[in-house]
Amino acid sequence: MIDLTDKVVLVTGASRGIGAVTAQTLHKAGARVVLHYGQGQVEAETIAAQLDPDRVALVQADLAAPGAANGLWQAAIAPWGHIDTVVNNAATMPAAPVEGDWEPWSTAWQQTLQVNLIAVADLCRAAIAHFQRRSGGTLINISSRAAFRGDGPEFAPYAAAKAGVIGLSRTLARAYAPGVRVYAIAPGFVHTDRIEQVMQEKGRDYVTKDIPMGNPADPQDIANLVCFLAAGLAPHATGATFDINGASYFH
Numbered sequence: 337m338i339d340l341t342d343k344v345v346l347v348t349g350a351s352r353g354i355g356a357v358t359a360q361t362l363h364k365a366g367a368r369v370v371l372h373y374g375q376g377q378v379e380a381e382t383i384a385a386q387l388d389p390d391r392v393a394l395v396q397a398d399l400a401a402p403g404a405a406n407g408l409w410q411a412a413i414a415p416w417g418h419i420d421t422v423v424n425n426a427a428t429m430p431a432a433p434v435e436g437d438w439e440p441w442s443t444a445w446q447q448t449l450q451v452n453l454i455a456v457a458d459l460c461r462a463a464i465a466h467f468q469r470r471s472g473g474t475l476i477n478i479s480s481r482a483a484f485r486g487d488g489p490e491f492a493p494y495a496a497a498k499a500g501v502i503g504l505s506r507t508l509a510r511a512y513a514p515g516v517r518v519y520a521i522a523p524g525f526v527h528t529d530r531i532e533q534v535m536q537e538k539g540r541d542y543v544t545k546d547i548p549m550g551n552p553a554d555p556q557d558i559a560n561l562v563c564f565l566a567a568g569l570a571p572h573a574t575g576a577t578f579d580i581n582g583a584s585y586f587h
C-alpha cells in the first residue's frame with residue numbers, strides 16, 4: 337500500500353537512531369532520500385552506502401548555527417530539484433540544571449531552542465515556500481512525549497522546545513492547508529543507543545516502569561508512521577499529533 341516511488345524526502349538527523357531507521361524505511365518504500373547529518377559523517381556515509389546510490393544524497397549542517405537550516409535546504413534540494421516531504425527529526429538534549437552557574441544553563445537553552453525548534457521552523461519556512469510553488473508537500477515534525485508531560489528537571493529546554501514544535505506544527509497546518517500537510521509525532525522512550533545507555537546506567541525499570549507495553553518503542557514504529565504520512569494516505573489528519581508511547585499516558 338505504501339509506495340513512495342519518485343517522492344523526495346529530506347530526513348534531518350539521519351546519521352543514527354530514529355532518523356537512520358526512518359531514512360532506510362523511506363528508501364525501502366521507493367523514496368529518494370536526502371540524509372542530513374551533523375557530526376556523524378562516517379555513520380551517515382555507512383547508512384548511505386547500504387542504499388541505492390541513485391536514490392540517496394548526503395548533506396551536512398550543524399543546526400546549532402543560526403541560519404544553517406537555510407544552507408541545508410539549498411543543499412538538500414540540489415540533487416533532484418524538488419522535495420516532497422521534510423522529516424524534522426534532528427534534536428539535541430544538553431542538560432541545564434537549575435543548580436549551578438548561569439552560563440552553562442543559558443548555553444543549553446540557546447542550543448536546544450536553536451536545534452530543536454528554530455532550525456525546525458526555518459526548514460518549515462523554506463519548505464512551505466517551495467511547496468506553494470508546486471502542488472503542495474508534507475512536513476513531519478518529530479516532537480516528544482516531553483512536550484506534554486515535561487521531562488527531568490535538567491531537560492526543561494528540551495521539553496519546552498518540543499512543546500514549541502507542537503504549536504508550530506498546528507499553526508502551519510491551519511495556515512497552509514490544503515496544499516501543505518503538517519504532522520507531529522510525539523514518541524515516548526524509543527529504543528535507540530541513547531536509551532540503551534540510559535537503561536544500562538539507571539536500570540531497565542527506569543525506562544519501562546511507566547510503559548504498559550513493557551518496553552521502549554522500536555525506532556521502526558516511528559519510521560513506519562512517517563512512511564504512512566509521507567505517502568499522503570491520511571491528508572485530513574493534518575495538524576494531528578501522533579503519540580507513540582506504549583499507552584504510557586494511561587498508566
Ligand SMILES: NC(=O)c1ccc[n+]([C@@H]2O[C@H](COP(=O)([O-])OP(=O)(O)OC[C@H]3O[C@@H](n4cnc5c(N)ncnc54)[C@H](OP(=O)(O)O)[C@@H]3O)[C@@H](O)[C@H]2O)c1
Binds near residue numbers: 348349399451480529
Ligand atoms: N529516542 C527517544 O527515546 C526519543 C523520545 C522522544 C522523542 N525523540 C525524538 O526523536 C528524534 C530522534 O531521536 P533519537 O533518539 O534517534 O536521536 P539521536 O540518536 O540522539 O540522534 C540525533 C540526531 O540529530 C542530529 N543532531 C543533533 N544535534 C545536531 C546539530 N547541532 N546539528 C545537526 N544535527 C544534529 C544528530 O546528528 P549527528 O550525530 O550527525 O551530529 C543525530 O543524527 C529527536 O527529535 C528526539 O527528540 C526521541
